[in-house]
Amino acid sequence: QVQLVESGGGLVQAGGSLRLSCAASQSTFSVDAIGWYRQAPGNQREFVAGIGAGGKTVYADSVKGRFTISRDNAEKTVALQMNSLKPEDTAVYYCNAGVTTAQALGVVALLRHDYWGQGTQVTVSL
Secondary structure (H helix, E strand, O other): OOOEEEEOOEEEEOOOOEEEEEEEOOOOHHHOOEEEEEEOOOOOOEEEEEEOOOOOEEEOOOOOOOEEEEEEOOOOEEEEEEOOOOHHHOEEEEEEEEHHHHHHHOOOOOOOOEEEOOOEEEEEEO
16 A cells, blocks of 8 residues: 655744655655645645656745755655745645646656645744
């Protein structure tokens, strides 16, 4: 069974930093597009950042210049470094591997699967 496990969330003051990590179990990790999404209370889940198998990255306008996504295929992990955090970044952050992020990146998904993690809470206080 494929698992995506997020970690690194927590409470931080505005202007601070957090580093989220997504650990994957699937053997197809190296060819999957991996992305981070977030959902705040009362809002729909939204795309934050994604990285393709070839290293292409895409960011939501709201996080450009503040967040950086990276991947380590050997460790099967994807990190999201979040700097200059704002209260509006408060949300549950989810990791995705597969079709959803491939579409967000505008790349072709080599495999037609779509995996989601359980999420990690990020809270940014004033």
